[in-house]
Amino acid sequence: MASWDSLITSTLSGLTGVVKAAIIFFIFANILFSTGMDPLGGIMNLVDTFLNGGVTGLLVLVVFLSWL
Template sequence: MKDALNNVNGWVTGLVTIFKSVIVFFVFANILYNTNTDPISGIVSLVDSFIGAGLAGLLALIVFASFSK
């Protein structure tokens, strides 16, 4: 059971790392080239959707952010 959880943890960690790399790539691509994608406004709207839900949204954002550690 412990090996299975370690395996899942490894997969999730890998996916989060890839996701972070893609976000950083799109941010730098948007800085260097004028693209139609705007990852910064997407991140801002995601955080705004959490904060717009009040205290429950703020707590959900904190829990969501704690998963990335």
């Protein structure tokens, strides 16, 4: 039987893969078709939110990126 930490790690890894695939899908869909969504703008706004938070926001961004 698998341990809890390996179960959680594999679940989060799978979920991360699905989120990455969805982001890539929406970026290409926005390039090919004129959709109402702007995935690149949303990502840029998220990064701007972290960077405008000063040193704390920058540290949170580094921790967040280390999980990916």
